[in-house]
Structure formats: structure tokens, C-alpha cells
Amino acid sequence: MAALLMPRRNKGMRTRLGCLSHKSDSCSDFTAILPDKPNRALNYLRMYKFTATELQESRRLSTEEATRWADSFDVLLSHKYGVAAFRAFLKTEFSEENLEFWLACEEFKKTRSTAKLVSKAHRIFEEFVDVQAPREVNIDFQTREATRKNIQEPSLTCFDQAQGKVHSLMEKDSYPRFLRSKMYLDLLSQSQRRLS
Secondary structure, X not given: OHHHHHHHHHHHHHHHHHHHHOOOOOOOOOOOOOOOOOOHHHHHHXXXXXXXXXXXXXOOOOHHHHHXXXXXXXXXXXXXXXXXXXXXXXXXXXXXXXXXXHHHHHHHOXXXXXXXXXXXXXXXXXXXXXXXXXXXXXXXXXXXXXXXXXXXXXOOOOOHHHHHHHHHHHHHHHHHHHHHOHHHHHHHHXXXXXXX
């Protein structure tokens, strides 16, 4: 059975590597994947399932708001269009699972029902934290095992250590690249053009 899955897995890996080899070294040239139109940044966000209302509201994104995303990673995460733009960027890097895990943990902390807490904790662990999870995040063995123990008796803080590691990873690695990306710079220039 494993032998039958290998060729498929290798083909997916070759495809990903092929896509990566076409990116520039600075990870900031997205012209090959962005539509070649004046509203390219909004069209790019549309590709990632923005609703019509969100797209309309995003047109009102001020330069000041988009510029504030560069103040800190937490400012970016506190703005819904900042999260959406960052998610779109992470998809180009095949690492959106980090943000999805962080968001799932934030949503998990709002859970009030004890019964739902248990099922949500197991679902998050199986989807993001467990070894070979479908959207496995990059955390160390000790954090993974501490989280495994924590979900045996779930609390609202059982993912805090893992969430903190993923937050730190995104803040130090993906966030600086996002700020240098053509997509972010396009969003800034588009919002400035609307003011002119």
C-alpha cells in the first residue's frame, strides 16, 4: 500500500518544488501568479474566498491601516484584512497551516461548553499537531508531547505553548517576508492611489 502512495507523493513534491523554483530568491515577486490588472491585489484576495461584502469593505482599506500592519505582527493579526492578506501570502509559500493553527487556537479559547472543548481539542491536535497530521505545524518534539498530555484533560490553555511557538515562527520568518512581498506593496500602492 505504501509503495502505491509513494509515486503520488513524489509527484506532488516535484510540483511544489517546480513552483518554488520559479519564484525569485527574495520571495517578493508574485507577478507570475497575480492577475495582470490594476486591481491585482483585490483580485488576488478574491481568489482566496473573500465574500462580496469583504471585498467591498477591503476597497475602503486605508493606507494608514495597511501601513500599520508593518508596526508589529500582532497589529497585522488584529486586522481582518491583514489576516486575509497574510493568509494569501502564506498560501504562496505553502505554509498557511501555521496561521490556520493559530486562528483555530484563538477560536478554541472562546469555547464555553466542556463537551465541545474536548472534541475541539482533539480535532485541532489531529489536524495540526500530531505527527503526520494533514496540516502539521512545525513544532519541536517536547512541545508536541506537552500538548499531547495537555489535551488528555483539555483546558482553554492546552495549546498555549504550541500556539506561542507557531506565533514566534511566523513573526520571525514569514511576517518579514510578507512585508517585503509584492502583494503587500501592491495593497499599499493601491490604497494610496485611491486617496489621490
